[in-house]
Amino acid sequence: MSETLTPLDVLPAKPRIGLFVTCLVDLMRPSVGFAALRLLERAGAEVVVPEKQTCCGQPAYNSGDMADARSIAQNVIEAFADFDHVVAPSGSCTGMIVEHYAKLFADDGPWRARAEDLAARTYELTTYLVDHLDLNNTGAAFDGSATYHDSCAGLRELGVKKQPRTLLATVDGLTLNEMDEAETCCGFGGLFSIKYPDISGAIVDKKAACAEQAESDLLLGGDLGCLMNMAGKLARRGSKVRVFHVAEVLANMTDVPAIGEAPSESPNEGEPT
Amino acid sequence: MSHVPHCHDFQAGAKKALDDEHLQALLERTLKDGFQKKRVQGMSRLPEYDQLRDAARDLKDHVLEHLDVYLERFEAEVIKAGGHVHWARDAQDAREIILNICRSVDAKTVSKGKSMIAEEIALNDHLEANAIVPIETDLGEYIVQLRHELPSHIIAPAFHISKEQVADTFRENHTHLDPERDLSEPTTLLTEARGELRDKFLQADVGITGANILVAETGTAMIVTNEGNGDLTQNLPPVHIAITSIEKVVPTLDDATLILRLLARTATGQEQSVYNTFFTGPKRPGDLDGPEQFHVVLLDNGRSELLGSEFRDILRCIRCGACINHCPVYGVTSGHAYGWVYPGPMGSVLTPHFVGIEEAHLLPSASTFCGRCEEVCPVRIPLPDLLRKWRVRAFNVGKPGGLAGLALRVWAVLARRPRLYQRVMNLAVGALKMLAGDKGALTSLPGAGGWTKTRDLPAPQGGTFQARYKRGER
Numbered sequence: 109m110s111e112t113l114t115p116l117d118v119l120p121a122k123p124r125i126g127l128f129v130t131c132l133v134d135l136m137r138p139s140v141g142f143a144a145l146r147l148l149e150r151a152g153a154e155v156v157v158p159e160k161q162t163c164c165g166q167p168a169y170n171s172g173d174m175a176d177a178r179s180i181a182q183n184v185i186e187a188f189a190d191f192d193h194v195v196a197p198s199g200s201c202t203g204m205i206v207e208h209y210a211k212l213f214a215d216d217g218p219w220r221a222r223a224e225d226l227a228a229r230t231y232e233l234t235t236y237l238v239d240h241l242d243l244n245n246t247g248a249a250f251d252g253s254a255t256y257h258d259s260c261a262g263l264r265e266l267g268v269k270k271q272p273r274t275l276l277a278t279v280d281g282l283t284l285n286e287m288d289e290a291e292t293c294c295g296f297g298g299l300f301s302i303k304y305p306d307i308s309g310a311i312v313d314k315k316a317a318c319a320e321q322a323e324s325d326l327l328l329g330g331d332l333g334c335l336m337n338m339a340g341k342l343a344r345r346g347s348k349v350r351v352f353h354v355a356e357v358l359a360n361m362t363d364v365p366a367i368g369e370a371p372s373e374s375p376n377e378g379e380p381t
Numbered sequence: 382m383s384h385v386p387h388c389h390d391f392q393a394g395a396k397k398a399l400d401d402e403h404l405q406a407l408l409e410r411t412l413k414d415g416f417q418k419k420r421v422q423g424m425s426r427l428p429e430y431d432q433l434r435d436a437a438r439d440l441k442d443h444v445l446e447h448l449d450v451y452l453e454r455f456e457a458e459v460i461k462a463g464g465h466v467h468w469a470r471d472a473q474d475a476r477e478i479i480l481n482i483c484r485s486v487d488a489k490t491v492s493k494g495k496s497m498i499a500e501e502i503a504l505n506d507h508l509e510a511n512a513i514v515p516i517e518t519d520l521g522e523y524i525v526q527l528r529h530e531l532p533s534h535i536i537a538p539a540f541h542i543s544k545e546q547v548a549d550t551f552r553e554n555h556t557h558l559d560p561e562r563d564l565s566e567p568t569t570l571l572t573e574a575r576g577e578l579r580d581k582f583l584q585a586d587v588g589i590t591g592a593n594i595l596v597a598e599t600g601t602a603m604i605v606t607n608e609g610n611g612d613l614t615q616n617l618p619p620v621h622i623a624i625t626s627i628e629k630v631v632p633t634l635d636d637a638t639l640i641l642r643l644l645a646r647t648a649t650g651q652e653q654s655v656y657n658t659f660f661t662g663p664k665r666p667g668d669l670d671g672p673e674q675f676h677v678v679l680l681d682n683g684r685s686e687l688l689g690s691e692f693r694d695i696l697r698c699i700r701c702g703a704c705i706n707h708c709p710v711y712g713v714t715s716g717h718a719y720g721w722v723y724p725g726p727m728g729s730v731l732t733p734h735f736v737g738i739e740e741a742h743l744l745p746s747a748s749t750f751c752g753r754c755e756e757v758c759p760v761r762i763p764l765p766d767l768l769r770k771w772r773v774r775a776f777n778v779g780k781p782g783g784l785a786g787l788a789l790r791v792w793a794v795l796a797r798r799p800r801l802y803q804r805v806m807n808l809a810v811g812a813l814k815m816l817a818g819d820k821g822a823l824t825s826l827p828g829a830g831g832w833t834k835t836r837d838l839p840a841p842q843g844g845t846f847q848a849r850y851k852r853g854e855r
Contacts, residue, residue, distance in 0.1 A: 135845055304746075372819065
């Protein structure tokens with residue numbers, strides 16, 4: 109999808125963007141949603157958060173429950189019918205819309221057309237910022253180092269790889285250390301992590317070890333599910349690596365406690381925000 | 382009946398592997414530093430690798446579209462070369478055909494090259510039950526056979542066994558040798574196995590191998606090996622049987638070379654396997670060696686059904702093992718947990734077809750859908766999509782049931798009712814936040830499906846995004 113850029117001259121002066129917050133961000137870490145909002149507005153977009161949005165339907169889809177996946181997808185398609193573009197701070201949920209929605213409606217022409225239409229204007233956050241809004245200066249600062257985990261769906265379904273790194277390179281004071289096995293699955297896999305906790309736990313243990321070996325202050329990524337999985341394992345290992353969504357760093361919002369970190373453990377505790 | 386599942390509970394099988402520290406170290410070393418690195422190196426020496434993958438996918442699709450034509454041509458050419466072709470509808474058919482051939486020459490021992498089809502039809506058990514001794518000649522299969530185990534990987538059957546364990550097994554079995562001998566080096570183990578097997582090759586009445594590729598235009602059964610045991614199995618005994626499955630056929634020798642350019646590179650990173658043997662017909666007048674009889678057993682065992690199903694793409698599989706080598710789940714569970722002949726992603730697509738989705742329903746869901754399997758597949762099989770199709774079938778027979786199924790239902794009902802969803806989620810988030818107290822993560826949360834057994838659960842920040850946004854927060 110990212111190869112077919114819409115020519116700038118047919119874009120409205122200020123694209124109207126629907127922000128798909130995603131259910132995990134909505135429930136677990138609203139700061140990622142606010143970070144996405146800030147970044148998009150900084151890059152000159154008009155952003156709306158449709159109230160009707162809930163979940164992309166991936167849990168149902170990947171559990172083989174096609175009827176529920178379809179009806180949840182219909183809710184998303186309707187919620188985002190009126191936007192030039194739809195942006196989500198998640199490769200996984202974006203991949204669901206871009207790569208899988210049309211498959212859900214293989215036997216339903218009108219809905220398939222709507223699904224394809226939504227897929228063609230939906231983007232993962234960092235991809236949209238770099239490839240479409242040409243954001244080349246985030247104005248953010250972080251005094252320290254970070255390593256980056258390439259979440260599977262973003263990487264393999266959408267080709268998200270350079271975009272977050274391009275943006276992180278503009279963060280003043282931040283050094284990026286690539287970790288070993290950056291493209292290897294963290295073992296989250298949505299409901300997989302709940303259904304197969306032992307296997308998921310063993311996979312994320314290896315991932316956490318790689319993150320620690322990168323000797324960085326922060327572990328970043330673009331999908332909250334993976335980040336919660338890795339943060340949970342790092343915490344259990346007693347690791348010092350702090351975990352943030354990449355949008356939070358880019359939006360200069362690292363003053364909030366990291367994922368899984370108590371306010372009292374946060375180094376910024378007591379500092380003005 | 383095929384080989385019956387030996388493990389009925391993937392979770393329990395996986396737990397056993399996870400608790401085995403030696404196995405975990407072995408998996409890490411052999412997969413990450415072995416297979417995965419070597420594949421990257423192999424690919425880097427072949428700039429046209431991706432074009433070859435497209436060509437191989439198209440070739441296999443073409444063959445599957447015209448499978449009857451190519452199989453009949455193959456049969457005709459085998460007969461022309463003086464061989465015999467036997468069509469086996471299922472595993473029992475195949476076993477009977479092979480047993481009858483063995484009995485016709487009054488066979489006492491059979492030497493065997495590595496064959497997953499032989500595993501699929503549980504051939505060794507059947508031969509033993511009929512007083513014929515099968516002797517595995519591939520080193521890995523030989524080790525597995527001595528230990529009365531099953532292969533844990535389709536190209537590296539003894540993958541799960543360390544060299545120290547092999548040394549112990551050899552000491553226990555090769556009792557005529559000096560018990561104090563040094564068996565610390567892999568090369569010593571190889572030499573010892575070679576010495577043990579040499580006589581057995583010569584004594585065998587029948588040699589049974591698999592076939593990696595069948596060439597329709599010449600009636601050739603082609604195998605790749607790294608040990609040369611396949612050649613000895615084919616050439617030394619008076620009778621050679623190639624046991625193989627119907628989807629292995631390709632039209633021409635040129636097509637076979639296309640598969641070969643991908644197979645070893647993807648499997649082990651080698652440009653070619655050490656031995657690439659094209660075997661056509663029995664010994665001809667004037668040949669110095671070769672068997673008097675040459676038989677090909679073509680196994681269907683449900684493949685015709687797959688051909689007409691939504692799982693057809695799996696029949697492109699050339700058994701390189703790359704999806705297995707790159708699967709994060711296989712990387713910690715090893716092969717035996719999968720319970721049947723084929724492990725990893727390709728196995729989780731095949732097994733439900735062979736043993737039924739009710740028996741194998743845990744396999745398609747034992748994937749994070751990370752997509753690495755599809756990324757490395759040399760014939761571009763959309764493995765996650767095929768696994769998801771099995772999940773749909775599992776769902777349709779009531780799996781997952783119980784609490785997990787109910788929770789999913791509730792979530793789906795809520796997700797379609799945004800107002801109710803937001804109210805309920807606000808309460809849920811509030812409750813979770815309260816449970817966490819002033820901690821950033823929950824170290825224990827009963828009902829979270831075991832998540833907190835192996836890791837903490839980061840606590841919510843407090844308040845949903847939607848509620849905070851509505852209150853004007855930015």
